[in-house]
Amino acid sequence: MFTDSPLHQRRRPLTEREISTIPWMALLAEHERERAIDDLRVTDAAAGEYVCRMGRPVTYWFGVVDGLLKMSSDNAQGQTMTFTGVPPGGWFGEGTALKREAYRYNIQALRKSMVAGLHVDTFHWLLDHSIGFNRFVMNQLNERLGQFIAAREIDRMNSPDVRVARSLASLFNPVLYPGMGAVLRITQQELAYLVGLSRQRVNEALTTLAAQGSIQIEYGGLRVLDLAALRSQVLIKPAG
DNA sequence: TCATTAAATTGTT
DNA sequence: AACAATTTAATGA
Numbered sequence A: 001m002f003t004d005s006p007l008h009q010r011r012r013p014l015t016e017r018e019i020s021t022i023p024w025m026a027l028l029a030e031h032e033r034e035r036a037i038d039d040l041r042v043t044d045a046a047a048g049e050y051v052c053r054m055g056r057p058v059t060y061w062f063g064v065v066d067g068l069l070k071m072s073s074d075n076a077q078g079q080t081m082t083f084t085g086v087p088p089g090g091w092f093g094e095g096t097a098l099k100r101e102a103y104r105y106n107i108q109a110l111r112k113s114m115v116a117g118l119h120v121d122t123f124h125w126l127l128d129h130s131i132g133f134n135r136f137v138m139n140q141l142n143e144r145l146g147q148f149i150a151a152r153e154i155d156r157m158n159s160p161d162v163r164v165a166r167s168l169a170s171l172f173n174p175v176l177y178p179g180m181g182a183v184l185r186i187t188q189q190e191l192a193y194l195v196g197l198s199r200q201r202v203n204e205a206l207t208t209l210a211a212q213g214s215i216q217i218e219y220g221g222l223r224v225l226d227l228a229a230l231r232s233q234v235l236i237k238p239a240g
Numbered sequence B: 001t002c003a004t005t006a007a008a009t010t011g012t013t
Numbered sequence C: 001a002a003c004a005a006t007t008t009a010a011t012g013a
Helices: A030-039 A094-099 A120-129 A131-156 A160-171 A188-195 A199-212 A227-231
Strands: A041-045 A050-052 A060-066 A069-074 A080-086 A106-109 A113-119 A215-218 A221-224
Touching: A030 A113, A030 A120, A050 A060, A060 A094, A060 A120, A080 A131, A080 A160, A080 A188, A094 A120, A094 A131, A113 A120, A120 A131, A131 A160, A160 A188, A160 A199, A160 A227, A188 A199, A199 A215
Parallel strands: none
Antiparallel strands: A041 A113, A050 A106, A060 A113, A069 A080, A069 A106, A215 A221
């Protein structure tokens, strides 16, 4: 996006506060950190705006500083499949950045968000020089693999309540999204886009989960009271 | 700071 | 999809 959209003009260096939200910064040595910070840029993405599109060449490795993004892909039939949401603290695109391929999915802002970008060349330089960075990326890849496998499970269940619960739980993954508190700022409409259900159905599911005591619904967001309960929502297979 | 108004979000049909 | 009710954000005195 930084190179082929109006976002290119709006990017700027990060503030100290924004840098402190980047989970892998603490793993770098001083000179590595300097180089990373020197290259890092952030930009605003308006609601609905694409951060990157399928097929475009990889220029940056992305991280969410603020807001909420949606990772999805379009199949041959033109249908859209949502993989996951990316909350603040989440970094993505390392798989494609590693291979310097084109993006394999779309990243779209669900609401006004702030996105950081590290140039692929710097990404590779860090891989070549920092063990801590390698550890982070490896951990990240492994954790995302687990998340995607879980996402396949979620897609195959047709109980909306369970889908909402498990999708919510995946947003609270402590490895992929460290620093997530108990509260998640997400509207029911945004969650609906993420899970692929109607807002009404999401509202109903959230009410059920709140009644179970797993979450607490708040205006413009929700509070997780029992993450384990969200994760362990059981599949209820229909008869036949 | 408070009151008023507009906008966003939720709950319900 | 539409509507009413509720909550927050913005405005200006």
